[in-house]
Amino acid sequence: MTVAPAPEPARQAAATDSVASVTGLKVHFESKAGRVHAVDGVDFEIRDGETLGLVGETGCGKTVTARSFLRLVPMPPGVHAGGAVYFRPHQPCAVCRGAGCAECNDTGRVPVACPSCHGTGCPACDHSGVETIDLTRIPEKQLREIRGDRIAMIFQDPAKALNPALTVRNQIAEVFQHHRTHEVLVRAGLGASPNPLLRRHVIQKSRLWERALLTLPPLRGQRNHIDRAIDEMVSAALAETQIPNPVKVMERYPHELSGGMKQRVMIAQALACNPDLLIADEPTTALDVTVQARIIELVKELQSRHKSAVLYISHDLSLVRRVCDRVAVMYAGRIVEIGATEEIFANPLHPYTRGLLAAIPSRSHQRGQLVAIKGTVPELIDPPPSCRFVQRCSYGVEVCGELDPELEAPLDRHAVACFIHNPPDVATELPSFSKVTS
């Protein structure tokens, strides 16, 4: 992992070595009962090459947050109520060509310079000189170019995330056809003379009569070269995920593969274009435990090779502890605590995080005893301006029900949204871990 930035001006550090940052993101859903504040002011950043874990219980908004990166939240009923998701696309480092060197901080890639100021700093890039894209505002067409190329996603259930009507080859091929059109042509030996007919064959926009033309020589031979080039790229992508016999697997339909194999195919598809950011939405929840372990190892290994940043969404704390460099704990549409993994697990600051960690069964628990946080997640329909956790919190006092704690950092590398650590500016009774109130 990259070492946490030295205490320089925070803003500058955030801009240069973070691949994406979420600021004040609010995603609401209109329902008959009122406005559901599913994501209500979320701030965090993902640094180059790190794995950030996003944990929380069902319905706390972690999936909606992740989906906002690629604008996959259906609107309506979803409403983008504020905030932004900034993304900084990267390109391979010119010095080491992706191998990792001192110039690129061993990540193999460097940020793309801002197109309006060419790196000198302007208001468009927040004076960082780095191209910064607000994923919530760019036009659909530009977003499509980023999806699958610079940002990729792995879904929870590989059985549902693969199209049952297409072979594995055709599903992975699509990524190359959309995002690596030129590379496919070069590989097929046709880079110098991109015949528009062949080009359209690659991006699968051939008309019916064009398809007929392509079956006749000499185009037929060139078309076969293209198809073979794609085959090679697909089988190489599959081979990277350690699928045995990728050439054979390529021709299979998803229903002919096991769950673990399907997830490997998904991973191959996601990493095919070497993305800057990989979003993994509970990638192992639908798999059984033995396969889980192998998939996690695979993701870790591929991440260290590709040096992509990973946003890892999970409700499994022990898993997150193994995989992630930093952890963000979400509760009821907010991030309540964020920090380095060791910090969070060794010294949890928020009462909710404490409750979560206490709920992990361990050898010291007696058989038959499971610890739980009392109460249930509050309704997120038009919530009052108070701490979201106050009804379930053992340390809550009056001020917790009246004011909304902000996410602030009492310690280096560790931020929390709780009045125990960040007292409000009003003179009142303060909550404390030493005082159990309910």
Next chain:
Amino acid sequence: MAVGTAVRRPAAPLTEGLGTRVRRFGEIAREVLRNPTTLIGLILIVGMIAMAILAPILIEPNTPNPYQMPRDWGALNEPPGTAGHPLGTTQQGGDVLYGVIWGARTSLRLSLIVVSITVIIGLIVGSLAGFLGGKIDELLMRLVDVFLSIPELIFALAIAAVLGPSFGNIILALAAVFWVKYARIIRGQVIHIKQNEYVDAARVIGDSSLNIYMKDVLPNSITPVVVQATLDMGNVVLIGATLSFIGLAEAGLAEWGVLVSQGQAGISAGRWWASTFPGLMVFLWALAFNLVGDGLRDILDPRTESKR
């Protein structure tokens, strides 16, 4: 990415996944052969379609219009087995065998035209409604409801009656009735399929909406349409025969319903053949397509897969 170093080259270009497609087709074919009722239906269909296609070879076509029954005024109401008329003649001297064979051609034409028109219209309307949703969905589906609220036979009858008796109008009437069903089926399927995660996954790799529809939504929604279309190949002929039976086709058309209606007057007088043979054909046609349609439904339904 280390591409192409340790990777064996595939033997042949795997364009369109031809090999896998053939394999899938082979699986379906094997299922059909293993299911006796489907097989019987399939044999009947092949036989009757062969009869329809080979009609000009099997029996001398009538001139100038082969779809009109030839009249043998010297042989009225002849029973089966008469020389030159193996299945007998009608009271107007029409050869029943000619009617049976060329009637198959008429039926094939009718069902193919009606089913293809209705499937296309239904696909377009249903897809627009299901994929786009919102106001378009609401508008199109209320239109469909209007069509659905009228009983299909009476609706077809009304159209044919207004436009006048002719075979073309029967096609039109049936098409106007049948497309509604497909629109509903495909809309439901599209709404169901587009919620699948692989549609999101396609969006994630940067696919456009049209591409997603053509690649991810349509191919996975089409199965019930295939089954319904097969069933309707039979139903269309059944209702078509009903309409021509009550006199909505041209008189003297070589069509099973017309023949049945010509022969019905003679049944009480013991001249059973003119109605029975074409009636039997209608029965077999509808039966065959229903058997195959039901078989396809079982074979193509992924939920029945575990039973095999």
